[in-house]
Amino acid sequence: MTPDIASLFNLAACLNDKINALKSNDGSLWAVIAQKLKVYWTYHSNSLEGSTLTLGETFFSLVKG
Numbered sequence: 112m113t114p115d116i117a118s119l120f121n122l123a124a125c126l127n128d129k130i131n132a133l134k135s136n137d138g139s140l141w142a143v144i145a146q147k148l149k150v151y152w153t154y155h156s157n158s159l160e161g162s163t164l165t166l167g168e169t170f171f172s173l174v175k176g
Contacts, residue, residue, distance in 0.1 A: 149173060
């Protein structure tokens with residue numbers, strides 16, 4: 112494994128540890144992460160397909176209905 116890849120894996124492990132520590136202290140953190148992931152994933156997927164919705168419009172339609 113190259114040093115660059117090893118450092119990226121190390122960074123990912125550290126960030127994962129931080130998320131797990133915060134998640135154990137605040138149960139709503141995972142819900143926020145999941146919601147943001149859903150909005151960003153949908154926004155970027157739709158933009159690849161040619162959608163002209165902004166990130167805010169995507170958030171509004173997914174979260175507010």
